[in-house]
Amino acid sequence: MGNFLAGKVIAVTGAGRGIGRAVALAAAREGARVVVNDYGVATDGTAPSSEVAEAVVKEIEAAGGEAVAVADDISTMAGGQRVVDTAVGAYGRLDGVVCVAGILRERMLFNMTEEEWDPVIATHLKGTFTVFRAAAAVMRRQRSGTLIGFTSGNHQGSVSQANYSAAKGGIISLVRSAALGLHKYGVTANAVAPVARTRMSANVPMELAGMGSAEDVAALVVYLLSDRAAEEGITGQVYSVAGAKIAVWAQPCELRSAYASGGWTPETIAEFLPRAVGVDPMPMLSRLSEMEEAARSGARPNAR
Numbered sequence: 001m002g003n004f005l006a007g008k009v010i011a012v013t014g015a016g017r018g019i020g021r022a023v024a025l026a027a028a029r030e031g032a033r034v035v036v037n038d039y040g041v042a043t044d045g046t047a048p049s050s051e052v053a054e055a056v057v058k059e060i061e062a063a064g065g066e067a068v069a070v071a072d073d074i075s076t077m078a079g080g081q082r083v084v085d086t087a088v089g090a091y092g093r094l095d096g097v098v099c100v101a102g103i104l105r106e107r108m109l110f111n112m113t114e115e116e117w118d119p120v121i122a123t124h125l126k127g128t129f130t131v132f133r134a135a136a137a138v139m140r141r142q143r144s145g146t147l148i149g150f151t152s153g154n155h156q157g158s159v160s161q162a163n164y165s166a167a168k169g170g171i172i173s174l175v176r177s178a179a180l181g182l183h184k185y186g187v188t189a190n191a192v193a194p195v196a197r198t199r200m201s202a203n204v205p206m207e208l209a210g211m212g213s214a215e216d217v218a219a220l221v222v223y224l225l226s227d228r229a230a231e232e233g234i235t236g237q238v239y240s241v242a243g244a245k246i247a248v249w250a251q252p253c254e255l256r257s258a259y260a261s262g263g264w265t266p267e268t269i270a271e272f273l274p275r276a277v278g279v280d281p282m283p284m285l286s287r288l289s290e291m292e293e294a295a296r297s298g299a300r301p302n303a304r
Contacts, residue, residue, distance in 0.1 A: 002029055002030040002031060003030065003031045004030035004031065004222055004223075004226050004228075005027055005030040005031050005032035005095075005096075005222060005225055005226060006030070006031035006032075007031065008027075008031070008032045008033070008095040008096060008225065009032065009033050009034075009035070009087050009091040009092075009093050009094050009095050009096075010024075010027045010032040010033070010034050010035070010095060010096045010097070010098065010225060011034070011035035011037060011083050011084065011086075011087050011094060011096070011097045011098070011131070011135070012024045012027065012034060012035070012036060012037065012097075012098045012100060013037040013038070013074050013083065013097075013098070013099045013100055013101040013127065013131060014037070014038055014099075014100035014101030014102060015034075015036040015037055015038050015053065015056055015100065016036070016038030016040055016052030016053045016055070016056055017038070017052060018100075018214055019100055019150075019194055019214045019217050019218065020038065020098075020100035020101065021056050021214070022213075022214035022215050022217065022218040023098050023100060023217070023218045023221045023222075024036050024056055024060065024067070025056070025059060025060065025063075025218070026215070026218035026219065026221070026222050027098075027218075027221075027222060027225065028060040028063065028065035028066070028067060029063070029065070030222055032065075032095075032096075032225075033065070033066040033067065033090075033091050034060060034065065034066070034067040034068075035067070035068055035070055035083060035086050035087045035090070036053045036056045036057050036060070036067050036068070036069050036070070037053060037069075037070045037071075037072060037074060037083045037101070038052050038053040038056070038069075038071060038101070039071060039072065039073045039074070039079075039101070040052045040053065040071060050069065050071030053069040053070065053071045054069045054071075056069070057069045066091075068086060068090050070082055070083050070086045074099075074101055074123075074127040074130055074131055075119070075122035075123045075126050075127045075130070076130065077130050077133075079127075079130065080127065080129075080130025080131040080133065080134050081130070081134045083097070083131055083134070084097070084131065084134035084135050084137075084138060085134075088138060093138070093142060094135055094138045094139065094142075094145065095139075095142075095144065095145055095146065095225070096145060096146040096147075096148065096225040097131050097132065097135045097146075097147055097148065098148045098150075098221055098225070099127060099128040099131050099132070099147075099148065099149050099150060099171075100150050101123060101124075101127050102120075102123055102124045102127075102150070102164075102167075103119060103120060103123045103124075104120065104161065104164060105117075105119065105120050105163065106161055107163075109162045112162060112163065116163060117162075117163045120163035120164055120167055121163060121166065121167050121170075123167075124164070124167035124168065124170075124171065125166075125167040125170040125171055125174070128149045128150075128171050128174060129174060132147050132149070132174065132178055132189075135147060136178065136182055136187065139182070139185065139186075139187045140182065140185045140187065143185055143186045144186045144187065144230075145186075145187045145188075146187070146188050146189070146190075146224065146225050146229070146230065147175070147178050147182075147187065147188070147189040147190075148189070148190055148191070148192060148221060148224055148225065149171040149172075149174060149175045149189070149190075149191045149192075150171065150191070150192055150193075150194065151168045151169075151171045151172050151175075151191045151192070151193045151238060152164070152165075152168040152193050152194075153193055153195070153240065154168055155168040155169040155171075155172055155193075156282075156283065156284050168193075171191060172191050172238055175189045175190060175191040175236065175238070176189075176236045179235040179236030180236065183235065186230075188229070188230055188234065188235035189235055189236065190224050190234060190235060190236070190237045190238070190239065191237070191238045191239070192217065192220060192221060192224070192238075192239055192240075192241065193238060193239070193240040193241075193249070194212075194214075194217040194240070194241055194242075195212055195240060195241065195242035195243070212241065212242050212243030212244070213243070216241055216242075216243055216244075217241050219241075220239060220241045220246060224239075236251075237249075255280055256276070256277050256278060257277065258272045258273070258276035258277050260272070
C-alpha cells in the first residue's frame with residue numbers, strides 16, 4: 001500500500017469494470033477509502049446488476065483496503081446524491097469524486113432516435129453533474145476537494161457517436177465551470193481523456209495511437225486527486241493519457257477576427273470571412289477516409 005492518497009475518501013462511478021475499476025483499486029492502494037459505484041450495466045446501458053461493484057469492494061478489502069459499494073444509477077439526482085451520502089455516512093467526509101460511468105448507443109445522426117440520444121447524455125453528462133453537484137456541497141463546507149470528469153478525444157466530433165461526443169464536450173465545459181465556481185472554496189476540477197483498451201473502446205475502427213492501459217489512466221487520476229496536484233494549482237484542465245504519453249489540451253480561445261466599421265452584411269461577410277478570418281482546420285476530417293476503410297474491412301460493425 002502507498003500513501004499518495006492517505007486519509008482521503010474517494011468516490012468512483014463506473015468503478016466495476018475497466019478504467020473505473022483501475023482507478024478504484026489504485027486509489028485504495030494509495031491509502032484512500034473508496035466508494036465503488038457501478039450500476040452494473042452492459043455497454044448499451046441495459047441489464048443492471050450490483051455484483052460488479054461488490055466484486056471490486058471485495059478486491060480492495062482482500063488487499064487490506066477499505067471500500068463500500070453503491071449500485072445506483074447516477075443519471076438520476078437521487079443516485080448521484082446517494083454516492084456522496086454513502087461516502088459521508090461511511091467515512092465522515094469526501095475528498096474526491098471521479099466520474100467514469102458511461103454507455104454507448106451508436107447510430108448515424110440522421111437515424112439516431114430519442115431513445116439512443118437521451119440515455120447516453122443522461123449517463124455521461126447528467127451523471128457527472130449529479131455527482132459533482134452533491135459532492136460540491138460537501139467540499140464547499142470542507143473548503144477542499146477534487147472533482148474529476150471523464151471526457152474523450154471524441155469531443156472533437158464523431159461520425160456515428162454524436163450523442164457520446166456531445167456529452168463529452170459538455171463534460172469539459174462542466175469541469176471548467178466547476179473549476180471557476182468552486183475555486184474560492186479550495187476545490188479543484190479537471191477532466192481526463194483516456195486512450196486505453198476497454199469494453200467501450202473495443203470496437204474503435206482503428207488502432208488508437210499510443211493505446212495504453214487502464215492502469216496508465218489510473219496513475220494520472222491518483223495524482224490529480226492528491227494534495228500535490230492541488231498545491232500546484234491544477235484546475236480547469238483537460239489531460240489526455242495514452243500509454244507513455246500525457247498531454248494537456250488548449251483552453252478555448254479566438255484565433256483570428258475581422259471588424260467592419262459600418263456593420264456586417266452577407267456581402268461583406270462573404271468578402272472578408274474566407275480571407276481575413278478563415279477556418280480552423282478540423283483534424284478529424286482528415287481521418288474520415290481511414291475510418292471508412294476500417295468499417296468496410298469489417299474492423300467494427302457499421303453504425304446503422
